[in-house]
Amino acid sequence: MKIIFAGTPHFAACALQALLDQHADIVAVLTQPDRPSGRGMQLKSSPVKQLAEQHGLTVLQPTSLKDAAIQLQLADCRADVMVVAAYGLILPEAVLKIPRLGCLNIHASLLPRWRGAAPIQRAILAGDAQTGITIMQMDVGLDTGDMLLKKSCEITANDNAETLHDKLAMLGAAALTEVLVRLDQGGMSGVKQDDMLANYAAKLSKEEARLDWSLDAIQLERAVRGYNPFPGASAQIGDTPIRIWRASMRTDMAGEPGMILAVEKEALVVACGMGALALEILQRPNAKALPAAQFLQGFHLQAGDRFVRH
Numbered sequence: 595m596k597i598i599f600a601g602t603p604h605f606a607a608c609a610l611q612a613l614l615d616q617h618a619d620i621v622a623v624l625t626q627p628d629r630p631s632g633r634g635m636q637l638k639s640s641p642v643k644q645l646a647e648q649h650g651l652t653v654l655q656p657t658s659l660k661d662a663a664i665q666l667q668l669a670d671c672r673a674d675v676m677v678v679a680a681y682g683l684i685l686p687e688a689v690l691k692i693p694r695l696g697c698l699n700i701h702a703s704l705l706p707r708w709r710g711a712a713p714i715q716r717a718i719l720a721g722d723a724q725t726g727i728t729i730m731q732m733d734v735g736l737d738t739g740d741m742l743l744k745k746s747c748e749i750t751a752n753d754n755a756e757t758l759h760d761k762l763a764m765l766g767a768a769a770l771t772e773v774l775v776r777l778d779q780g781g782m783s784g785v786k787q788d789d790m791l792a793n794y795a796a797k798l799s800k801e802e803a804r805l806d807w808s809l810d811a812i813q814l815e816r817a818v819r820g821y822n823p824f825p826g827a828s829a830q831i832g833d834t835p836i837r838i839w840r841a842s843m844r845t846d847m848a849g850e851p852g853m854i855l856a857v858e859k860e861a862l863v864v865a866c867g868m869g870a871l872a873l874e875i876l877q878r879p880n881a882k883a884l885p886a887a888q889f890l891q892g893f894h895l896q897a898g899d900r901f902v903r904h
Contacts, residue, residue, distance in 0.1 A: 595674035595778055598693065599642075600624035605763045606679035607641040609700055612767035613677070618774070620651055621671045626682050627655045659689050668692050675777065677770060678732065687734050695777060697732040700766040702759075703795070704728060704744055706787040709737035710795035714762060715755045717795075718820035721812070724748050725758070727766040729773045731784045740784025745769045754822040800825040804903050807852035811843045811869030818871075829864075829901040834893075836901075839883050840875040852901045861886050864901055 596619050599610055606625075613620060623646040631638035639647075646653050656664045665688055668676075673693045678685065679700040690697050703713035705728040710716075717725040726746035733739040745765050749758060776782050803821040805814055805828065814827075818841040821827045827838045829852075842861070849855050849865035856863040861872035877883040878893060 595619065595695075595774065596621045596672060597774075598622045598624065598668060598671055598673040598676040599646075599679075600676060600681040600683075600685075601642045601679040602626045602640045602682050603680050604641045605702070605759060605766070606681070606700075607645050608763035609677065609679045609767045609770050610642055610645055612771050613774075614645075614649055616771055616774075620646075621673055622652045622654055622668070624654050624656070624659075624681065624683075627657060656683075659683055660686050665689060665692070675774070677774075679766065679770075685732065690732055690734065698742070698770070698773065699730045699732045699737070699739070700770055701728045701730055701737055702762045702766065704746060705730060705737060705741055706789065706792040708793050708795040711797040713795040714758050715795070715798055715820045716793070717749060718753065718755060718758065719816050721816055722749055725762070727762055727769050729766075729769050738787060738789070740786055742782050742784050743769050743773050754819040756823050798825055800828075803827050805829045805838070805901075806903055807864065807901060808867040811845070811866040811871050814866055814871050815841055815843045829903065831895065831899060831901050835879060837877040837883065838873050838875070839877060840873075842872045842874065844870040844872050850900075852903075854895060854897050854899045854901070856897055857890065857895060859887055862890070862895060 599620055601610060602625050623642060625640045625642040628637040628639050643653055668689065669692050675695040676693045676697040678697055685697060703717060704726040708716050724746050726744055728741050729743040730741055731739045747761055747765055803825045805817060818827045818838050822839055828835050829838060844863055847855050847863055847870040851865055851867050853865045854862060855865050855870055861874050863870050863872050874886055875883055876886060876889045
């Protein structure tokens, strides 16, 4: 089959690599325009573009797919299917109809749970025991199309958004190749989603990642994992905002929310609405993330000091 691939970040590059490993006929690659990055704000290509160029693939970087010129260019590819993975642009109905077999999306949740922009993080924040990948036939709705294949994945107590992302990227790549083989051998029938079971995975914001110490320790521990690496859970003590990269729950300690209960060798223990949170890896502005013991060598804190929500 002739394939158009549309994707931008590492999650999508994993799927593109799987197609390349299968010697798929990729007639074009769509990805987001280069963006300024780093301290020098130099233009940087997406992971998908970098991989595509390494293999001599045709790369297209439109700012929108609503323009007739790009739609004509895609139609001229005469693709059998378009594969979409974390692309970042809305596909108009006209584009969805261009490939003979339509457009397939690799979505990082077990649909209809967690439709939307941040399904990986929302699954962790909600305390879901498992998540997974859904290969979906795209329609004009937001992740509402018929499901072709689902693969589940356990969310462990040690998973953060980065580790879970990496597991799902590999799972999604494998699921995609399975679906394409089955389509090539005669097709698949999709299963409609139950809209009554749908949840919306809203885009992440720095504001929501500011820890609210009145919440239970179990919620805050999930927040630290769910917001790692972006936007990073944070709290403030005095005038200093602190990023918190790893933490664990304590059920044997309690106190006024936000108050430091103990300064231990490997953790800073802070009271929550119920229980306490042991902060194990912390980071000051313009400094490296450090284990608690090293962090406290350069930033003195003691029991009785208090974090506030900045």
